[in-house]
Amino acid sequence: MKADEDKWRAVDEFLNDSLSLHDSALESALVASAAAGLPSIQVSPAQGRFLQILARVHGSRRILEIGTLGGYSTIWLARALPSNGRLITLELNEHYAKVAASNVARANLANLVDFRIAPALESLAKLAGENLDPFDFIFIDADKANTPSYFEWALKLSRTGSLIVVDNVIRNGALTDIESTDAAVQGMRRFIKMAGAEPRISATALQTVGSKGYDGFAVALVTG
Numbered sequence: 001m002k003a004d005e006d007k008w009r010a011v012d013e014f015l016n017d018s019l020s021l022h023d024s025a026l027e028s029a030l031v032a033s034a035a036a037g038l039p040s041i042q043v044s045p046a047q048g049r050f051l052q053i054l055a056r057v058h059g060s061r062r063i064l065e066i067g068t069l070g071g072y073s074t075i076w077l078a079r080a081l082p083s084n085g086r087l088i089t090l091e092l093n094e095h096y097a098k099v100a101a102s103n104v105a106r107a108n109l110a111n112l113v114d115f116r117i118a119p120a121l122e123s124l125a126k127l128a129g130e131n132l133d134p135f136d137f138i139f140i141d142a143d144k145a146n147t148p149s150y151f152e153w154a155l156k157l158s159r160t161g162s163l164i165v166v167d168n169v170i171r172n173g174a175l176t177d178i179e180s181t182d183a184a185v186q187g188m189r190r191f192i193k194m195a196g197a198e199p200r201i202s203a204t205a206l207q208t209v210g211s212k213g214y215d216g217f218a219v220a221l222v223t224g
């Protein structure tokens with residue numbers, strides 16, 4: 001409902017101001033992304049800080065992000081890294097990746113971030129062939145229909161103790177709509193079922209409201 005959405009937005013704005021969730025590099029990234037015509041579907045400031053806290057408390061040194069968009073969450077996550085850390089981010093759209101690279105550079109994080117521009121499933125297969133150390137933290141936030149496949153890759157590229165976060169799992173509540181013809185909804189339904197049946201993880205999902213509407217994210221700890 002519109003009144004609810006106005007309230008969620010007002011609360012997010014209060015939190016942004018009171019908790020100083022935004023600084024000039026993040027704000028510039030949003031302005032540049034909007035000016036370049038990117039869709040405004042990046043995580044909210046509160047969600048970005050939450051991702052950063054998760055990555056930091058987890059001591060993540062190697063982060064994989066699937067779905068760069070304009071690099072807004074990339075900046076939050078890269079800021080959680082130690083100076084010798086690394087974030088690899090996968091993006092299909094060359095224009096998005098260019099905008100993101102410029103946003104990340106403006107935030108003085110270019111030395112920590114590696115952009116891979118290709119369909120994410122191709123980049124993931126390639127990464128698996130590079131014999132890299134497993135990722136400590138993986139953020140899945142790309143095309144929703146492919147989330148189950150991204151999650152399978154995330155498990156392959158993980159170790160015991162890795163944390164996998166998946167954005168947009170609630171889809172305005174459509175998650176429970178068995179008959180939904182929306183590929184994004186079906187992708188998230190399949191992902192949640194897959195997570196529930198996967199013995200190697202301990203997973204949960206949380207519903208969220210805010211400036212990005214009603215959605216939510218899943219968090220999975222790789223346990224074995």
Ligand code: DHB
Pocket residue numbers: 041042043141142144167168
């Ligand atoms: C969509 C994608 C996102 O990553 C997001 O946070 C919100 C919406 C989308 O594709 O609709």
Ligand code: MG
Pocket residue numbers: 041042043141167168
């Ligand atoms: Mg998202």
